[in-house]
Amino acid sequence: MRKPPIHRSFWNAIKGVMWLIKSERNFQIEVSALLINVFLILYLKLTVNDAALIFAVSFAVLGLEILNTCVEKICDLIQPEFDERIKIIKDIAASAVFLMSIGAVIVGLLVYSKYLF
Numbered sequence: 001m002r003k004p005p006i007h008r009s010f011w012n013a014i015k016g017v018m019w020l021i022k023s024e025r026n027f028q029i030e031v032s033a034l035l036i037n038v039f040l041i042l043y044l045k046l047t048v049n050d051a052a053l054i055f056a057v058s059f060a061v062l063g064l065e066i067l068n069t070c071v072e073k074i075c076d077l078i079q080p081e082f083d084e085r086i087k088i089i090k091d092i093a094a095s096a097v098f099l100m101s102i103g104a105v106i107v108g109l110l111v112y113s114k115y116l117f
């Protein structure tokens with residue numbers, strides 16, 4: 001298959017993000033958290049390094065959420081019925097988001113505490 005032009009690849013990716021914002025509750029929550037962080041970065045006047053750290057962990061959570069959603073969609077496609085193996089696969093994929101979210105909260109507490117206390 002011929003590779004699509006670069007602008008079409010970007011457009012496909014943007015459509016993917018729009019679908020996630022419209023359809024996935026967890027993704028909506030994580031995008032809201034990102035927007036709150038943008039507000040706090042501006043309001044508390046974070047240094048460039050601290051802002052970069054907050055952006056890095058926020059986008060890491062979003063990226064893992066996207067991969068988790070892909071795993072869920074593929075699982076639902078290949079096995080719509082209850083299956084113990086699918087349960088393990090989905091639980092493991094969800095744990096990646098869970099662990100990264102804990103890491104992001106820890107980073108947030110460490111960074112913001114410098115500006116609040």
Ligand SMILES: Nc1ncnc2c1ncn2[C@@H]1O[C@H](COP(=O)(O)OP(=O)(O)OP(=O)(O)O)[C@@H](O)[C@H]1O
Pocket residue numbers: 026068072079080081082083084086087088090091094
């Ligand atoms: N086909 C299945 N067989 C066995 N267990 C399943 C199956 N589908 C879902 N589960 C269980 O339900 C959980 C939630 O799966 P679901 O596909 O509903 O994702 P979700 O509601 O979008 O959750 P998440 O918060 O992880 O995104 C899984 O982590 C798994 O434990």
